[in-house]
Amino acid sequence: MEALNNLVIKLVLFVNVVSSSTVSQHKLSEVKLFETPALYDVETTLFLNDMSRTDKEISYKIKSQLAVQPLWRNTNSEFLLKLQLLEPKLYLRGKHPNANFMAHPSVWDSHSDSLFYVHWKNGLIQNSYLDLKELPDFINYKKSIISLFQLQIIDGEYNETDVSGPCTVLYESISRDVFRKIKRGCSMDAGVWPGAARRVSRYTLGGRGEGGEGQGEGGLREAHAEEQLELGAHGAAIKARSWHRLQLAAAPAPAPAPAPAPLSGAASLEEALAALPAELSPAPLTLVETETVPENDLVSIVNSSLYYPL
Numbered sequence: 001m002e003a004l005n006n007l008v009i010k011l012v013l014f015v016n017v018v019s020s021s022t023v024s025q026h027k028l029s030e031v032k033l034f035e036t037p038a039l040y041d042v043e044t045t046l047f048l049n050d051m052s053r054t055d056k057e058i059s060y061k062i063k064s065q066l067a068v069q070p071l072w073r074n075t076n077s078e079f080l081l082k083l084q085l086l087e088p089k090l091y092l093r094g095k096h097p098n099a100n101f102m103a104h105p106s107v108w109d110s111h112s113d114s115l116f117y118v119h120w121k122n123g124l125i126q127n128s129y130l131d132l133k134e135l136p137d138f139i140n141y142k143k144s145i146i147s148l149f150q151l152q153i154i155d156g157e158y159n160e161t162d163v164s165g166p167c168t169v170l171y172e173s174i175s176r177d178v179f180r181k182i183k184r185g186c187s188m189d190a191g192v193w194p195g196a197a198r199r200v201s202r203y204t205l206g207g208r209g210e211g212g213e214g215q216g217e218g219g220l221r222e223a224h225a226e227e228q229l230e231l232g233a234h235g236a237a238i239k240a241r242s243w244h245r246l247q248l249a250a251a252p253a254p255a256p257a258p259a260p261a262p263l264s265g266a267a268s269l270e271e272a273l274a275a276l277p278a279e280l281s282p283a284p285l286t287l288v289e290t291e292t293v294p295e296n297d298l299v300s301i302v303n304s305s306l307y308y309p310l
């Protein structure tokens, strides 16, 4: 993967999100994002190919669970959400193209239960609250997951900023419960990646998990956000394909936080924010700097978790 040597890869996550579907098909009042706690299985997969060496590929997965709970809300358009990332685990696969992904020791093992928060309003992430002393990889992963929850309710084109930076975003309904989000012209792509960039997410509403009465009821059941990028100049290009898959888990959602009373008014949000853990700080969704990709040894890149695109 010679091309890796020369690139500082800041593959951003494909993010995208959960948009809800169009108002014409889906009344805003029927969309019940976040009203009940929900537990999701999250799987993030990355494939990196050197385009001049088709036999060279690296790939990995990170599997985790994500608990989402409303901590404070103002009607159904504004929430302070508590997100809990559980048991993230790195999976690697042998050189064989058909080899299975196997759990692998990594720094993620030391990060088995962590909290972060999101202020969500009318589909947009107003702010996220993260522990900025954590490894950049953990922070960026969380930002990419948060970006999944940025979604607009009404079909159309918007300007949004998330982990890919400012982008033009198109929302399209596919059916009553399914819609997609297409991000284009993301500012992070300018100049850095001459190659193609493609970012599409597909969202399915209508949660009701197998395990857990009313889990995620009427909310987000599944999200699949995929990103394809070609990085580098001709002759030394890398093709990166990555996706997040978020699905309601079979296990019951955790018990709700004590009485997330439907409070309203800015003072109450401030109160809720004031009660957040002291180590968390407001942070934009744009990526924090990670180290330059080291040379050649792809296994060590992955293993050291230095290269974390999402």
Ligand SMILES: *[C@@H]1O[C@H](CO)[C@@H](O)[C@H](O)[C@H]1NC(C)=O
Pocket (backbone or CB within 6 Å): 105, 106, 107, 299, 300, 303
């Ligand atoms: C990957 O990292 C783990 C934990 O740090 C270590 O035990 C393992 O030997 C490493 N594997 C490789 C191939 O470097």
Ligand SMILES: *[C@@H]1O[C@H](CO)[C@@H](O)[C@H](O)[C@H]1NC(C)=O
Pocket (backbone or CB within 6 Å): 157, 158, 159
């Ligand atoms: C997005 O931003 C551009 C540039 O500022 C502006 O021209 C355009 O009208 C905006 N689009 C929307 C949908 O707000």
